[in-house]
Amino acid sequence: MMNDFSTVSKTSDRRLQLEKRSQFLQRLRAFFYQRQVLEVDTPMLSQGATPDVHLRSLSSWLQVPGERERQEYFWHTSPEYPMKRLLCEGSGDIFYLGKVFRDGDLSPRHQIEFTMLEWYRVGFSLQELIDEVLELINQLLPKPRSVQQLSYRQAFAEFAGVEDIFRANAEQCRTCLQLNKVPEIVGVDEDDKPLWEQLILTEVIEPQLGQGVITVLKDFPARDAALALIDPQNPEVAERFEVFVDAMELANGYHELADAGLYRQRFEESLAQRSQLGLPPVPLDEKLLQTLTEKSLPDCCGVALGVDRLLMLQQGERQIEAVIPFGVQQA
């Protein structure tokens, strides 16, 4: 039987914090149970890791009976790969609600170990998934908010005064940062346009997103597609979106790439980038690649949402540590 929290007296702030978190997790699950989306608790440890240059996987060396040497396994940075294997095998709509790990990420809105909600909807268009994400967020925020949807290009025009970011050069990006009084940036090559562009996004645009509304940013450049499909109508952009509330990124979703060959190609590109940057190589998730080849991924859309961040917004907290039992430095 579920606890009736309303009858529990406020014994302490700690107890109250735990109750709020517990209720919150229950409501997330209820949202998906109601829609017949199946909960899956995919493994956190895997022989393959994400090759994404911006994510650092933690690893552990496992003693596997029959093996002379200990085997390196990686803690997942998201449950994406095993979930996609399940989708290939015909699981239908699924969600994961649990811990993921990203080494080195620690700030008022980051923890190295944090709680992620990731779900996949078979046969959904990207807009249908966006609508579902918005419904979930609005159910959990203290007050429902109106929605602002705009393309990556529009965001640069509206919030940073860059008319067409796809055609702008590095110098125009640097000028934009100056005009917007962004403090000096150290360590970026003068002509590294993608990075200057990223800085406009994080330093100028993002602080203005989701202020009093929920902002959905869509049509990211194809370069940032990761594992999203390229828009068949416009090869310049990827079918990918991000959701912002109070200037904080809450969710990141894709119309999922299905072609096994393209998966390998994008993974190999990331590995090449890693070696260029002097980052250690990682073993690819060959089991995912094999499944994608043999069974093929159904047409689907998927999204990952930062659970601790949404709880922060619900509770009006500014620090992620206020909504979790212990931060990593207290663990």
Place this chain on the structure above:
Amino acid sequence: MATVSTNEFKNGLKFLMDGQPCTIVDNTIVQPGKGQAFNRVKYRNLMTGRVLEKTFKSGEKVEAADVMDTELQYLYTDGEFWHFMDAESFEQYQAPESAVADVAKWLIEQDMCVVTLFNGQPISVIPPKQVTLEIVETDPGLKGDTAGTGGKPATLSTGAVVQVPLFVQIGEKVIVNTEKGEYVSRAK
């Protein structure tokens, strides 16, 4: 020269920026889900006291600054320099006016102070949190007014001026909070 990577950035870390010693007062990691990480850093220039902001690409390195806080005994001033001594090694240091500008009025001979050394030279001084000083000048207050509701300026033996209650008289010793420059109580 030793370098420090942005991975090691934390509040209080000392580094060199344009040859000047600085200390980090706020370090926020900006980590987009899919993108290059940056460190948004607020730092205080220890020479000027000014707080500045810069954003470093993660993995960038800065030069470490040879800055350390050390407890030294204040000896005396000759008008040009303020002299301090390490009570254990008896090594003496002379601080220029720029290092004591804001705090000279709280320096009392023999008191232990926290002195920040940059390349072995004092660049700033923190006096004890509370000091006891004699009142050398103040309006005579009303006798019997012990409620302490009003206040009046009083000049102390070091030249510092603080607001004191009306009942405090010339010649009395008072305890003063040096951070706020405020009267705390009469000294017993």
